Amino acid sequence: MKFSYYPGCTLHGSASEYDISTRAVCRALGIELVEIEDWNCCGALEGSSNKALSTALSARNIVIASKTSLQLVMPCSICSHNLARADVSIREDSRLRQSVEQALGTSYTGVRMKHLLDVMVNEFGLENLKGRVTRPLTGIKAAPYYGCLLVRPSKICRFDNPKNPVTMDNLIRALGADSPQFRHKVKCCGGSLLMGKEDIAHNLSLNILSEAKAAGADCLVAACPMCHTMLDGQQGMIEKHHDVKLDMPVVYFTQLIGIALGLGEKELGLDRNMVSASRLLDSICKKQQDEKMQEKREKQDTGNTDGDMGHPGGHAGGMGK
């Protein structure tokens, strides 16, 4: 499998762990990523007010990607929303198409494009992925957080149900973890208001974090750098401003896949998350050990004395570093 890859600005900066874990997991699964040349910022949500500007900025990247015959994959939900929105708008609005082509100085050619989560679940496939799991996340509760732009508006991103998506729930289960009932899975984190209206943004994210805690989650799973900035990066500030203790690890879905594939903490950029993921990693190890002990005990109870032999190479040594 081979794709063109558009990381977007944050994956080269504040969300570097998303880039690191995306590349590591794709390498491990035999998915080749070719970063497109000289890409520019898609305008993010700060540029999206001006639809003409946002469309032209995104279109430049699409035209670059269209020079290869590969499908384009994007891990950032904002980038993937912006590029898909631009593509639909250009096809629907001939006036917009004309001004975009004029601004770019070239004619517009589209390309097939997908969010990385879509590729993992629907192209690589969960059955395939299950077969590659070496460290099942048994006993871990991981709350899937989709946020907004991954699933809305459904006119643009059609890969899952906009009100009750299940793609990430299924992924979590395929890795051996539990995905608890999580009511806030498509509720807004307020990310785009962080810089101008911090209080509203913090309130929105606090709701999501508290709901995850109430659901008994060991971690939240994200698929967007802005959601991750709010839930992980801002968690300390939210705790301070609202005088609460949250201590909720937030991992990218690529990091979660990587853990289950047996990749190391550094390889997945887990040391770059702001809320330490070590409690999560420890409990994954502990749950695995508990399970082995349990199996051993059961075998002994049934009088089978060679219970150990069936389980070579345990992971009792902790996570690879």
Add this chain to the structure above:
Amino acid sequence: MIKTEELDPNFKYEIASMPGGERIKYCFNCTGCTVSCPVNEIDREFNPRKILRQSLLGMRKEVLSSELIWLCSSCYACYEHCPQDVRITEIMGALRTIAEKEAHRGNIAVPCDKRKFDSAFTGSIKKHGRVYEAMTIAGFIFRTKGIGGMLAYTPMGLAMLRKGKLPLLPHGIKGKKQVKAIFEMMHR
């Protein structure tokens, strides 16, 4: 009190002529958008149905100079719920584009930090082709929150630096000229 002689009956056509504003006249005022809006849940002042109603009535200056149109988080919840497919999120964007233009011309004042951040952000793209996170964010915090704000964010900034999440130098792309041309064409 609304003074009818101050209303601008052309405002709805102006919005409908903007990319994204096309469907404003389909709104039948049902409140579906407001009920689904997460920002409204936190701050009742922000009411998308009311903003649409005011726009349709022609309350141009009130709508454009209000901070409220900058409080939309672009979450598309209303867009998904609207029975008339008004595409409110896109209309909010069209309103901000018109407000930006009017503020630029000195016709209205918009006292709003979110607007300042958006223009710092797009300014950074215009200059480098990609956004230069460290400078955009630090500059914004300094301008809007002063030294106190900078100090409050310093521990987080340092932690991010240590973790290699905050490159100190901008990454300029080769196609900077093309990006600048896009801004000149589209950012009017």
